[in-house]
Amino acid sequence: MATVLVTGASRGIGLGLVRQYAAAGWSVLATCRNPAGAHALRGVKGDVTVEMLDVEDRPSIEGLAKKLAGTTVDVLVNNAGIDARRREYRPASGTHRLEINTPEWEKVIRVNLIGPYLVTTAFLPHLQRSAEKLAIYLSSRMGSISLNKEGGFYEYRTSKAALNMLVAGLSVDPHYHGITFVAFHPGRVKTDLGGEDAMLTVEESASRLISAICHLSPENNGSFLDLSKSSLPW
Numbered sequence: 001m002a003t004v005l006v007t008g009a010s011r012g013i014g015l016g017l018v019r020q021y022a023a024a025g026w027s028v029l030a031t032c033r034n035p036a037g038a039h040a041l042r043g044v045k046g047d048v049t050v051e052m053l054d055v056e057d058r059p060s061i062e063g064l065a066k067k068l069a070g071t072t073v074d075v076l077v078n079n080a081g082i083d084a085r086r087r088e089y090r091p092a093s094g095t096h097r098l099e100i101n102t103p104e105w106e107k108v109i110r111v112n113l114i115g116p117y118l119v120t121t122a123f124l125p126h127l128q129r130s131a132e133k134l135a136i137y138l139s140s141r142m143g144s145i146s147l148n149k150e151g152g153f154y155e156y157r158t159s160k161a162a163l164n165m166l167v168a169g170l171s172v173d174p175h176y177h178g179i180t181f182v183a184f185h186p187g188r189v190k191t192d193l194g195g196e197d198a199m200l201t202v203e204e205s206a207s208r209l210i211s212a213i214c215h216l217s218p219e220n221n222g223s224f225l226d227l228s229k230s231s232l233p234w
Contacts, residue, residue: 005077015202025046055110080116081138083108108155109158112159113166134182139160143160171221
């Protein structure tokens with residue numbers, strides 16, 4: 001039985017992935033910061049193991065990797081991610097600018113970029129045991145430098161652009177040879193992050209994402225893809 005590990009699994013796309021992987025007969029390692037409060041996650045039927053993991057906390061990551069030593073992870077889905085809270089434009093020196101909270105921006109970088117890197121390195125031995133060896137990162141079109149025509153959302157955009165660079169770097173690093181690293185844009189999804197006017201439901205995005213992941217091959221290593229597996233510009 002294949003095994004998938006999903007970070008940020010208590011809600012949104014992460015929860016959708018857990019439900020659909022479990023329904024398809026996968027063994028699912030579902031991680032989140034507060035398992036006791038993750039009632040929807042704990043209610044998912046199937047071979048689902050809920051584990052505590054805080055992607056901002058290195059000891060938490062390394063502790064879970066040690067706890068799961070000897071476990072094979074076929075697909076690692078780095079899903080956990082946040083955005084900064086939006087602020088109104090305020091006048092400053094006769095112009096308008098967006099108020100940026102530096103500690104909050106730093107938190108976005110820790111969760112969206114540093115966390116996935118630490119999870120990847122901690123679970124490298126688990127991935128290397130697998131025949132699949134797939135490391136997936138939920139990025140965004142908003143992290144595309146080429147597609148950015150309007151600015152704004154600097155915390156989120158920069159974190160996802162950096163995540164894309166991380167995926168590109170890991171894909172050519174000899175230390176990680178044999179693993180397929182792919183960044184995905186999951187579409188704009190009706191979640192706390194995507195908003196209610198988004199085009200896709202969680203179920204639609206998760207279903208299409210799983211289908212795309214299942215059809216990946218080593219030739220896709222280092223790609224930035226949408227749900228149809230079409231390449232997106234960096």
